[in-house]
Amino acid sequence: MSVSQTVRTVDWLGACRRAAAAIRAQLEAPQTSSERLAETGTIGGGGDRTLVLDAAAEDAVFAELDRLHADGLDFVAVSEERGEIPFGAEPDEPHVRVVIDPIDGSLNAKRGLPHHALSIAVADGPTMADVAFGYVFDFGPGEEWSAWRGEGACLDGEPLRERPMERRSADGRLEMLAVESADPRHLHRAGDMADVARRLRVLGAIAVSLCQVAAGRVDGMASLWRCRAVDAAAAQLIVREAGGLVAFPAFDDPLGAPLDLEPHSPVIAALSESALAQLSVVPVPLAPR
Numbered sequence: 482m483s484v485s486q487t488v489r490t491v492d493w494l495g496a497c498r499r500a501a502a503a504i505r506a507q508l509e510a511p512q513t514s515s516e517r518l519a520e521t522g523t524i525g526g527g528g529d530r531t532l533v534l535d536a537a538a539e540d541a542v543f544a545e546l547d548r549l550h551a552d553g554l555d556f557v558a559v560s561e562e563r564g565e566i567p568f569g570a571e572p573d574e575p576h577v578r579v580v581i582d583p584i585d586g587s588l589n590a591k592r593g594l595p596h597h598a599l600s601i602a603v604a605d606g607p608t609m610a611d612v613a614f615g616y617v618f619d620f621g622p623g624e625e626w627s628a629w630r631g632e633g634a635c636l637d638g639e640p641l642r643e644r645p646m647e648r649r650s651a652d653g654r655l656e657m658l659a660v661e662s663a664d665p666r667h668l669h670r671a672g673d674m675a676d677v678a679r680r681l682r683v684l685g686a687i688a689v690s691l692c693q694v695a696a697g698r699v700d701g702m703a704s705l706w707r708c709r710a711v712d713a714a715a716a717q718l719i720v721r722e723a724g725g726l727v728a729f730p731a732f733d734d735p736l737g738a739p740l741d742l743e744p745h746s747p748v749i750a751a752l753s754e755s756a757l758a759q760l761s762v763v764p765v766p767l768a769p770r
């Protein structure tokens with residue numbers, strides 16, 4: 482069986498829902514703010530300081546992965562905190578790749594701000610174009626975003642049937658653009674968006690911001706710095722399956738960004754080719770490749 486056929490044999494939605502429910506229970510368990518703020522003292526595979534809640538959330542996802550592997554599925558997991566872990570698959574051979582951010586926006590979770598999400602992407606190859614299934618559960622509003630490649634996107638299990646409409650103000654600028662940047666030193670690039678967008682929103686979680694494009698709640702999304710695959714892999718499929726457009730401008734092939742742990746390229750999403758082109762010109766220094 483080919484890797485792409487193997488991906489389709491698994492109930493990924495069910496596995497993701499069980500992981501999301503377990504994480505939600507952890508997040509809703511009564512705890513003091515100092516417990517919420519506790520750190521494990523390690524640095525995750527993605528380079529952030531690992532919070533206790535990140536580590537516990539990752540354990541919940543890996544419990545599902547252990548179960549899938551015990552049932553006979555071989556794959557490679559790429560996770561924000563634990564890094565790249567083979568589950569019976571050879572990383573050098575074609576394999577199923579599961580790309581996980583147990584909590585995207587964990588600083589929001591830590592501080593009690595609403596948007597923070599589980600993000601899981603399942604791929605049959607090494608790049609964004611190869612993502613076959615994407616799942617994002619936003620714990621703030623309790624929204625579930627999912628997509629299978631070629632089958633459209635769903636919100637809370639219902640297909641997003643209407644292609645999201647781009648809204649522009651009278652002067653031609655996008656009405657609302659989501660931007661993401663954890664570091665204020667990158668925010669000056671938002672100033673370069675003045676000719677492109679009329680209003681900005683910063684939610685604090687790349688996966689969640691991208692999903693807002695899928696529903697047409699914003700007219701585009703741009704990360705103002707290079708993002709990692711764990712943050713964007715699932716949501717970029719959800720946007721594309723909803724009828725939107727996504728690019729990783731550091732790569733000649735717009736979906737050529739690899740599914741690894743390095744921050745390679747900004748991610749941009751839009752609802753029209755012209756808006757995507759406008760967002761592509763905002764300069765972000767590209768990582769050496």
Ligand SMILES: [Mg+2]
Nearest residue numbers: 582584585587
């Ligand atoms: Mg995270």
